[in-house]
Amino acid sequence: MATCGRRVACQVVPGGVGVRSSIPSVSVPTILLLLATGLVAGFINTVAGGGSVVSLPVLVEVVGASVANGTNRVAILMQNIIGAASFHRGGKVPWRFVGALLAPIITGAAAGAWVATLVPAEVMKRIFGLVIILVALSVLVRPSRWMREGEPKLREPWRSLAFFGIGLYGGFVQAGVGFLLLAALVLGGGLGLVRGNAAKVVTVLVYTPVTLFLFARASQVDLGVGLILGVGNMGGALVASRLAIKKGAGWIRWVLVVAAVAAATRMLF
Template sequence: MDITLFDALLLIVAGLFAGFINTLAGSGSLITLPLLMFLGLSPHQANATNRVAIFFQTLVAVRNFEKQKTLDIKQNLSLVIPALIGSAVGATLAININEELLNAFIGGLLFVMFFVILFKPERWVKEQAGSVDAKPTFWRIIIFFGIGLYGGFIQAGVGFFLLAGLVLGVGYDLIRANAVKVLIVFCYTALALGIFMWSGQVNYLFGIVLAIGNASGAYIASRYSKQIGTKYIRYILLVAVMLAALKVLGVFELLF
C-alpha cells in the first residue's frame, strides 16, 4: 500500500503527539489507531501496525529513563513477566477476531475512553501515589497479566491501567510508576509485535513513518517533561477521541 506525502506528515505529527502523551501518561494510541484506519488500513492491520511505533517509542523512553536513574529494570521483572504472558494471549486473540467485531470494539473503546479522560480518574490515582505499601501477592500477578492481555489485544488506553496498577497495586510514586509503565509496555509490545509480524498484518511502511513521530515525542517527553506544560493535552485528546469514535462507528456516513 502506497503512502502519500500528506499521509506521512499526518502520521508523523500524530505520532509526535501520541508518543509525548504516551510517555507522560497514556492513551496516545487512541489517536494513532483510528488514524491508521482512516488512511486505509483494516482494523487488524491498524492494530498490528500501531505496535511498530509503540515499540520504538518505548525503546527511546526506556533508554532515557535508565540514563536518568529513574528505572531499575531487574527490580521490576516480576511485573514484566505476567504482562508478557498476558500480551501473548491478547495478541493471539487480536489476530483471530472477526474484523467487524474488532472494528466495533475499537469504536466502543474510543467512546469509553472519552469518558475516562473526561472525568479524570487519574486525579484519584495521584492522590494515592506513595501512600500504598503493597507487597507481592497473587493478585498482583493476575492484575498485570490482565493489563498485558488488554495491551496485547488493543493497546489503546493501557497507560492509565498500568499507572493505576503500579500506584495502587505496587505502591510506586508517580515518577517511578511512569518509568516502569514504559518498561512494561516496551517488553510486552516486543512480544506482541512479533506475533503480529508472524500473522502478516503489519504494514511496515506506515509503521516506520508513524514510529518516527512516536519516538520523537517519547524523546521530548522523557527528556524535557518538567519544562513542557501538559495543561491542554487533555482537551485536545478529548476532541480527537470523540471524532475518531464517530468516524470508526460510521456516524459521519449516516449523517452525511
C-alpha cells in the same frame, strides 16, 4: 498488489514474516501526517496513555483497519526504546520492581494478541473506557495518591493477575493500556507518577516485540508505514520523558486527566 488503505497500496515483503511495506506508494502529505500523528501519540503515550487513540484512526485511513493494529506496534516499540533509555539515564526506572511484572504481563500480551481476531474489540474497548474514566476521576478527586510514593498495595497473587489482565488487553487492543498500567503501578505498586511512567514505558517495551511478531505472522503489519509513524513517536517520547524527569509529577497529572477523558470518550462513543 492488494489495496491496504485509502491513501496507499501495499505489498508483502519477500522473505518477510507476512510483513507488508507501503513506502513506495506513500505520498509526501501522508508522510507528514504520519510524522505529526506520531509526535503527538508518542508524547501522550509516554507521560499518560491513550496515544493510540490518536494514531489508530490515522492508520485505518492509511493502511486499512485489518493492518492498523499491528502496524501501530512498530511505532509503539520505537517510541518506548527512546522513552526507556531516557528514563534510565535519568535514574527513574525501578528495575527490580519491573522485573517481577514481566512474566505475567508478557504472557497476557501474547494471549491478547492471539485472540485479537476472536473477540470483538468494541466489547473490551467499552469496558476499559469506563475503567479509564474512573482513573481520571481518581486523579482529580484524590491527587495525593498519585503524587507520592508509598508501600505496594497489590500483593501476590493479585498483582500477577492484575498485570496479566492488563497485558491481555494491551496485546489485544493497545489503545488506553497506558492508563491501566499507570493506575496499577502508582495505586497498586506504590510508585509515584514519574517512576510509574518509567516502569510503564519499560514494561510496554518488553511485551511489544511479542505482540508485533504475532501480528506480523498474520500479515497484519505494514513495516514502512509503521517506521514512518515510529519516527514521530520517538520524537514525542524523547520530549515527554525529558520533561517528566525535569518537571516532576505535577504537570503529568493534568496531561493524564485530559488524555484519559479524550481516550475514554473515543472508546465509549
